[in-house]
Amino acid sequence: MDHAIEPLTEYAQIEAMDLKQEYASGEYGSVEECPSYGKIKAYADAINILLEYYAPDWGRKTPEGLAGIGS
Numbered sequence: 001m002d003h004a005i006e007p008l009t010e011y012a013q014i015e016a017m018d019l020k021q022e023y024a025s026g027e028y029g030s031v032e033e034c035p036s037y038g039k040i041k042a043y044a045d046a047i048n049i050l051l052e053y054y055a056p057d058w059g060r061k062t063p064e065g066l067a068g069i070g071s
Helices: 002-024 037-054 063-067
Strands: none
Touching: 002 037, 002 063, 037 063
């Protein structure tokens, strides 16, 4: 199932650039307040459902992780 998970993750990371820019602007108090957070969370949730079933050893995705925010 990696043929579905990997491209979806790559696309989510591209989309998450907006989230990273919004958060970096300092305009929002937390990453969850950024306008694009809901969209990126939906990607992370979808990816996590696939990972849970097909590749549980790959680890879970978060919106912050997809956007490269934090450690």
